[in-house]
Amino acid sequence: MKMKLAATAAFGLEGLVGRELKSLGMENVEAQNARVYFEGGPLEIARSNLFLRCSDRVYMVLAEFPAVTFQELFEGVDAIPWEDFIPRDGRVHMTGKCVKSTLMSVPDCQSIAKKAVVERLKKRYHLNWMPEDGPVFRVEISVLKDRVSVLMDTSGDGLHKRGYRILTGEAPIRETLAAALVKLSRWHPDRPLMDPMCGTGTIPVEAALIGKNIAPGLMRTFAGEAWPFLGAECWARAREEARDALNPEQKLTIVGTDIDEKALSMARYHAKKAGVGEIHFQRMELSEVTTQKQYGFMVTNPPYGKRLGEEKAVVSLYHTLRRVMNDKLPTWGLGVFTAFPDFERIYGKRADFRRKLYNGKLECQFYQYKGVRPPWLQKVLDESR
Known part of the structure; x- marks a missing residue:
């Protein structure tokens, strides 16, 4: 199961993250502003989370489509096969950002996208309501110049949280x-x-x-480790x-x-x-x-x-x-x-x-x-x- 993935990075570090991904043997690595795209399946998700030193997070790119109305946003999110990723008890946590787009209300975009996800899952699982008491799935709706990216965060806590820095002093760097x-x-x-x-x-x-x-990720856990569709084997192999x-x-x-x-x-x-x-x-x-x-x-x-x-x-x-x-x-x-x-x-x-x-x-x-x-x-x- 190959999919489009994205490792986010601070501005100026995209090239460095791209080189890290290539050294890990990742395919179709392409650096853009604050993101480096690549391809892979469950094992590549686990390996990138464990081994990347300079990236902030690793996302699954579930969809990319144009949208200038809330109806287009709803339909685009609803078209994603969420049931392939999120179980019937999954908890969906929606975040969002809008830059230079017709849709500039982040709370409205989050609310509509969350509704689209929940309505599709309710229909597929024949539920009247989602219990949302299982593993957490953080989904980000990013709207840039009227183009929507739907991303699922596989990392959980940012990758800068290695697990060793418990104490912090004045003005630390990540x-x-x-x-x-x-x-x-x-x-x-x-x-x-x-x-x-x-x-x-x-x-x-x-x-x-x-x-x-x-x-750098050897001492910690990741959000994706709790997801049934990825499975435990890929994380065990990466470790x-x-x-x-x-x-x-x-x-x-x-x-x-x-x-x-x-x-x-x-x-x-x-x-x-x-x-x-x-x-x-x-x-x-x-x-x-x-x-x-x-x-x-x-x-x-x-x-x-x-x-x-x-x-x-x-x-x-x-x-x-x-x-x-x-x-x-x-x-x-x-x-x-x-x-x-x-x-x-x-x-x-x-x-x-x-x-x-x-x-x-x-x-x-x-x-x-x-x-x-x-x-x-x-x-x-x-x-x-």
């Missing part, structure tokens, strides 16, 4: 975004990685999960594949430092819960950061200076970061994720790469400085030419 920053930095597990403003440890933990090839892919013997050099001991205590807890307790966390001022390791990567999400009176302190912090990189880590690459305007001018150097990303709804930039290529890698590249 696990999916932290994983994306590590991937975009082109860090390799054989090289050191450091976050000198690590907070509760999300970037170091996500790097360690990547380094040991621990599937077995994830366990077989683990690389626990991989040695990692990952360090997280911060000035907040409370945040570091949370970071140590998160690392242990995620199964990567060997990450070294230490209380340290940014100016004190040093290491004898060379050719590493620094990936960090420093303060943005958005609060009144913070800008001066943040400017000083960025100056300190430049001195640390120049004087103590001259061979290291650097990736800085920030919403601070004019970062390159304050830092004093243009980035080699710059990518617009979002932290929630806040527009940010990921500034990347390549660092020095290790001699052994340069030799390999030279010999391959």
